[in-house]
Every structure is written in C-alpha cells, then in structure tokens.
Amino acid sequence: MADHYEVLGVSRDATPDEIKKAYRRLARELHPDVNPGTEASERFKQVTHAYDVLSDPRQRQQYDLGGGQGGFNGAGFGGFGDIFETFFGAGQSTRGPRSRRERGQDALIRLEVALDDVIFGTHREIDVDTAVTCETCHGSCCQPGTAPVTCDICGGTGHIQRAVRSLLGNVMTSSPCGSCRGYGTIIATPCPTCQGQGRVRARRTVPVDVPAGVDTGVRLQMPGSGEAGPAGGPNGDLYLEIKVRNHEVFSRNGDDLLCTLEVQMTDAILGTTAKVEALDGDVDLELKAGVQSGEILTVRDRGITHLRGGGRGDLKVAVHVVTPTKLSHKERELVQQLAKHRKAQPPQLGHFQQGLFARLRDRFLG
Ligand SMILES: [Zn+2]
Ligand SMILES: [Zn+2]
Known part of the structure; x- marks a missing residue:
C-alpha cells in the first residue's frame, strides 16, 4: 500500500489544514462522478483512505508510528461522514455499512489514599460501576441462536443513494439508511439480557497497584479497564486520579x-x-x-x-x-x-x- 502522505502529496509534517486542502483538491479532481474510469476511481479510494487516516489525530499518530491502518471504529466513521457532508453535501457510498462495534468510554475515578500508603505504594480493590460485555450474547446483540438479518431497504450497504444536482454536476450522493441506522443489518430478535446493546451495566472490582511516591493530582492510566464498548467493542481506559489525605503529624x-x-x-x-x-x-x-x-x-x-x-x-x-x-x-x-x-x-x-x-x-x- 502506498504511503498516505505521498498519496496526498504532502510532507510528513503537514498541518491538518494542509492535509485537508490537499484532499479537497484531489477529491474534486478524482471523484468518480466527475472523472469516471477505473484508474481515477482507484486513486480516489486511495486518497480518501489516506485522508481518513491522516485527518484523525489518533490514527495519524498510529500510522506515523508504523502501527496498522487504524481500526474501523466509531470515531472513524463519524469523521468520515462529516468530511463528505462538508465536500459533497451528503454521505458517500464508497464505504460499507457502519459497525455496531465501538470502543467503550474512558472512565475517571478519584482515589483517596493515606500518606502512609504512598511511602511504599499500596494495593487496592476498587468497585467500579461500568458497562461490561453481555454474557448472554457475548456482544453479538442477538438472542442466542439468531443472527442479524440484512436490511432490505438498503440491501446491507447502510446507505440510500440518490442523484443530486450540484456544482460538480450530477452527483450520486448517499445518506445513512434510516431503517437500519446505517448498520446494514437489523437485529430482529435482540438479546433479552442486554436489549440488543451487547453490553450491560455492572459493578466490577478492579485491582489497583498504587505506586509509591504518587502525589495528589497524579493520574494513573489503566488501559482496558474502562467500560466495554457496544456490540462487543473493546474496553476504554480507566484513569485514577490520586488524592493523598493530609496527615495530622507529617x-x-x-x-x-x-x-x-x-x-x-x-x-x-x-x-x-x-x-x-x-x-x-x-x-x-x-x-x-x-x-x-x-x-x-x-x-x-x-x-x-x-x-x-x-x-x-x-x-x-x-x-x-x-x-x-x-x-x-x-x-x-x-x-x-x-x-x-x-x-x-x-x-x-x-x-x-x-x-x-x-x-x-x-x-x-x-
Ligand atoms: Zn446480550
Ligand atoms: Zn438499511
């Protein structure tokens, strides 16, 4: 796969604005409805993908560090839709249906410890009210033994297409399918435990090792200990903000x-x-x-x-x-x-x- 920066014709230290401008120019030039043909269409896809990654700070950082393509997460989809609404007035169809699976939210909890505890560090078990993946459906959102069915309004694409006149001529635009809310599938028989969310609220005990030397205001990050995402999505992170209680002598x-x-x-x-x-x-x-x-x-x-x-x-x-x-x-x-x-x-x-x-x-x- 070609380098995303080369595809957009920008330097590796390009500002978000430069990246946006480069994408806007190329998208106008290569959009399939303006410039039909397989080669342009292929390049358009490449350009769009490159922009998708480089315009999201998190994905860009990951890409710069040499890590994968950046997962197809909820944030990615939202950003993508926004771009096309900005440039073409509506959603676009080169992308498949959106995923129900999303990363869970991060959580912040304040943890009070005594001064004695920070001399050598301490271990705590803290109770967290959070979302966990549903044990009945394991995040599939469906009643066990059933599966999502393809949406017959959009045929599983998650989008409804229509032709619209615009500055660029006759352009095919698409908007998320209202019937399946863009997912491309419908859960006909939702899991009764989680009502089709793939996760439930629960109280969870999280073991915490508070390191020696922490002071009030220090935040400890516990990756993957935040709430579970919808539809079996990965957990967010848990942050613990430390408060060290005042001691009456020391x-x-x-x-x-x-x-x-x-x-x-x-x-x-x-x-x-x-x-x-x-x-x-x-x-x-x-x-x-x-x-x-x-x-x-x-x-x-x-x-x-x-x-x-x-x-x-x-x-x-x-x-x-x-x-x-x-x-x-x-x-x-x-x-x-x-x-x-x-x-x-x-x-x-x-x-x-x-x-x-x-x-x-x-x-x-x-
Ligand atoms: Zn369930
Ligand atoms: Zn649909």
Whole structure:
C-alpha cells in the first residue's frame, strides 16, 4: 500500500489544514462522478483512505508510528461522514455499512489514599460501576441462536443513494439508511439480557497497584479497564486520579516527610535520645546537649519512595524547645540557683526572620 502522505502529496509534517486542502483538491479532481474510469476511481479510494487516516489525530499518530491502518471504529466513521457532508453535501457510498462495534468510554475515578500508603505504594480493590460485555450474547446483540438479518431497504450497504444536482454536476450522493441506522443489518430478535446493546451495566472490582511516591493530582492510566464498548467493542481506559489525605503529624515536601518534635528545656540543655514514631516504624533521634529550637534533624532515607526509580526522600524533624510555664516551688529554686551561676547576659535583638525555626515554618506553610 502506498504511503498516505505521498498519496496526498504532502510532507510528513503537514498541518491538518494542509492535509485537508490537499484532499479537497484531489477529491474534486478524482471523484468518480466527475472523472469516471477505473484508474481515477482507484486513486480516489486511495486518497480518501489516506485522508481518513491522516485527518484523525489518533490514527495519524498510529500510522506515523508504523502501527496498522487504524481500526474501523466509531470515531472513524463519524469523521468520515462529516468530511463528505462538508465536500459533497451528503454521505458517500464508497464505504460499507457502519459497525455496531465501538470502543467503550474512558472512565475517571478519584482515589483517596493515606500518606502512609504512598511511602511504599499500596494495593487496592476498587468497585467500579461500568458497562461490561453481555454474557448472554457475548456482544453479538442477538438472542442466542439468531443472527442479524440484512436490511432490505438498503440491501446491507447502510446507505440510500440518490442523484443530486450540484456544482460538480450530477452527483450520486448517499445518506445513512434510516431503517437500519446505517448498520446494514437489523437485529430482529435482540438479546433479552442486554436489549440488543451487547453490553450491560455492572459493578466490577478492579485491582489497583498504587505506586509509591504518587502525589495528589497524579493520574494513573489503566488501559482496558474502562467500560466495554457496544456490540462487543473493546474496553476504554480507566484513569485514577490520586488524592493523598493530609496527615495530622507529617506533611510532605516533595519526597521528604516533615514534622516537629517538642523537646523539654532540660532535655535540650543536657541532650537526650528520643524515640520517634515515624510512619514506617520507630526512629531513634539523637539530641545533642544544647540543641536549639528550629534545628532540623535529618533522618536519611526515611521519607517517601521516589515515584520513578528507587531511593527514598528524608525524614526531617524540626526541634521545638518548650519553655516550661508552670514550675513547682522546688523547680523554681533550682532554676534561680542556676541563674546565679550563669554570667548575666541581657537579651539580644536580632533579625525577625533570622531564626531557623521561622525559616522552617515558612517552608512548611509555603
Ligand atoms: Zn446480550
Ligand atoms: Zn438499511
């Protein structure tokens, strides 16, 4: 088969408009009613087919990638009819009847997951209300044991032809057959389960592997998990739009997990070890003597697993030293003793944003 671009005489990077213009010119020149003869008729078919493929973005992409001719799907038919209505005022007869078989619709479902779930990824079974191929007729649309019968109005072509005067002279035009709605056949005894649709509504459970590292707004595509097409047509795709629920302790910055740790003043002065309950198990944090409010302790590789490729983000813990507000009599005495031992140092002015904690808080909020 000749190259579609060569047939239309356009370059491979031609715009849709250039393709349309090239087709319009050739179709005028080669249309069988204007230019009778087998050679012109053959070329007309080639040109029409080439245009049919290249004018549909999906089919064109598939063709460019070297994949087949592009199936005869519903979209293809619709586009085809439109072209001829544009150029010749009505449908055309070089094409056979339309198929009942069409690809099913894509579906979009929102899936909420917890922050814990995205650290390592998770598995879910989700229920989807969708269309599935009818099990009684297996998509044939007919009561078992029966078959579609040829439409006797159009003789199975799906089109009714008639001669119409036009700018191009006397042109045979055709329009979809009203009796069979262009299918060329009639289902005399429809399947009782699906009423002749070839598919029924059903609740289906779809297993989903939510990968580690997904974030709110990520869409997962599950090819072939959308609804079944009419008359045994292939399934559309299912898209899952992820929403990650906010966690009451941990927040997320890229693949890092952030939290704060309240440390008592005395622990901050003397240093201590803190056991921290992270989302994936306990972490021992070493607090050096003299740790300051706003200091960030980084625990490597305890964040969220990266979406693409291995490795994890970090867990970042911001220290918040708590000044006690209520002291017992004894405690008060001890602190006063301590104060006497310390060299007096008046409070120092500094830049408002200078504190580490302020900067970290900005990052949390921003
Ligand atoms: Zn059925
Ligand atoms: Zn018909």
